Every structure is written in structure tokens, then in C-alpha cells.
Amino acid sequence: MLETLIPNWGRFGDRLISDTMATLQMVAIAGSIAFILGMTFGVLLVVTKKEGILEQLFIYNLLDMIINVIRSIPFLILLILLIPISRAIVGTGLGVTGAIIPLVFGTTPFFARQIESAIAELDSGLVEASLAMGMSPIEIIFSVYLRESIPSITRVTQITAINLVALTTFAGAVGAGGLGDFAIQFGLQLRLMDLLWAAIIIILIIVSVIQGIGNVIIKWSTK
DSSP: OHHHHOTTHHHHHHHHHHHHHHHHHHHHHHHHHHHHHHHHHHHHHHHHSTTOTTOOHHHHHHHHHHHHHHHHSOHHHHHHHTHHHHHHHHSOSSHHHHHHHHHHHHHHHHHHHHHHHHHHTSOHHHHHHHHHTTOOHHHHIIIIIIHHTHHHHHHHHHHHHHHHHHHGGGGGGGTOOOHHHHIIIIIIISOOHHHHHHHHHHHHHHHHHHHHHHHHHHHHHTO
């Protein structure tokens, strides 16, 4: 059946499967690390800003500047620039492992800004009430900022995860493969349209799963 739908499956099916696994691996590993770092930095931006519950303008301005600088660098250039850092941290600048560090750097600043915006939507009255009740900053962060912002945080996490899937397209530049690289190599360069559509469909399935999981969490958190 696969050979009927995808005539070139016999020759390149194994490559399609391996590139699918490479994409999933990059999204899972880089996404998990970027989620933790982005959440941390996003919260820091909120609490250390002017009139924040832990106002520290030096920390806020420094973090704000670093995020802006990294976000301004095109990802393909960032991917190449970070090869030495990838070698120092994970032992290689190539392959799926070598692509993780650039993907984290490319995703974390974007996600941090998204988290900052998501938390900023929260009614300031809730924070003021929590302070009046004597809650500590840590309690406010977890019980107010994060807990009350679950729907918004889930939405921006969906956006970031889908953006990360798109960034994996560039991973081919360091030999990491992935569905984006597969689509470019076999669809654009070799013009094997069945393989191109196969890669596109798998990407759409991955995106749909991400959106579906996010929608379930949003529905659960708003009950």
C-alpha cells in the first residue's frame, strides 16, 4: 500500500523514517530544555521589571538585552555560530546532537517573550490581593502567575513548539537531517513529489498532535 501511495518508498522509505525520528528527537529534547529555560526567563522578566514583585532593573535590562540580541540573529547564522559551543557542551557540532544547542538558543528567547506576554495578561488585581494576603514572591509565582495563566501559557507553548518544528528544517545544515531537510533534498532538488508530500503530511500530523494536546490542556484548565 505504501509503495502505491509513495512510489519511491522502496528506495527512500528508510530515510524518511529516520528523518521523521530525527525531527521528533530534536523537537522533544530541544523543546523540553527550551520550555524550562524560557519559562524561567519569562517569569524573571515579569518579576524583575519596574514595579515587579522582585524589582531588579539591572537583571531585567540585562536579560531583556540578551534576549533581543539572540532573537535578532537569523537562525541559520546562529546555527553556524554555535557549532564551537555545541562541540564544547555535547562533544559534537554535527548531527541531531549538534543541532540541539542551536535549537535551544533559537527557541528559548522567543518562548521567554511569549511567556512574558502570557503572564502580563493576568489581572494585576490578583497579584495585589496575593501581596495583601502576605504571600511570598515564590508563592505568587507558582500559585498566581503560573497557575492562573495555564491557558495562555499553553497557547504560547503550542506556538513555540510549532515554530521549533519549522526551525528543525535548518538542521540539515549541520547534517542533522529531519523532515524539512528531507523535503528540500528529495522534493526540491530531486523533484520526487511523492516523497515531498509524504514529508509534508507527517509534519502536518506532528503539528496537529501538538495542537490537539494543547487544546485538551486548555479545555481542562478552563473548567
